[in-house]
Amino acid sequence: MWNIYGEYTMKFEFRPGKFYIEENNETVAEIIYTVGYNLISINHTFVSPNYRNQGLAGKLMLQVINYAQEKQFLINPVCSFAKNFFKKNPQYDYLLQNNFN
Numbered sequence: 001m002w003n004i005y006g007e008y009t010m011k012f013e014f015r016p017g018k019f020y021i022e023e024n025n026e027t028v029a030e031i032i033y034t035v036g037y038n039l040i041s042i043n044h045t046f047v048s049p050n051y052r053n054q055g056l057a058g059k060l061m062l063q064v065i066n067y068a069q070e071k072q073f074l075i076n077p078v079c080s081f082a083k084n085f086f087k088k089n090p091q092y093d094y095l096l097q098n099n100f101n
Contacts, residue, residue: 010056012059012060012063014063016035017032017033017034017035018031018033019033019063019067020060021056021060026048028047028048028056029047029048029056029057030044030045030046031045031057031064031082032044032045032046033064035073038071038074039073039074039075039097040067040068040073040074042061042064042075042077042078042079043078045060045061045081045082057081058085065092065095069095073095074095074096075092075095
């Protein structure tokens with residue numbers, strides 16, 4: 001999708017258990033999560049090979065963080081990408097269950 005500045009942007013989609021980006025009806029990036037007891041567990045992160053190294057997984061992670069903040073949930077980073085994201089971004093430590101870092 002092109003914005004008014006001539007920049008290509010992607011729309012973030014949401015359904016229970018999944019934040020994702022689709023293009024031409026194909027999932028190009030996704031974060032799979034579960035929710036229980038006011039806790040979001042980030043279980044899987046995937047970006048299609050053709051879309052890697054564009055920061056899409058990090059942008060999806062920010063969508064999960066926004067969702068957690070809105071719902072006042074804590075986050076349990078289970079998959080390796082989520083764990084690394086939170087290690088590199090300590091400003092979100094307050095959202096982590098048991099202060100993961």
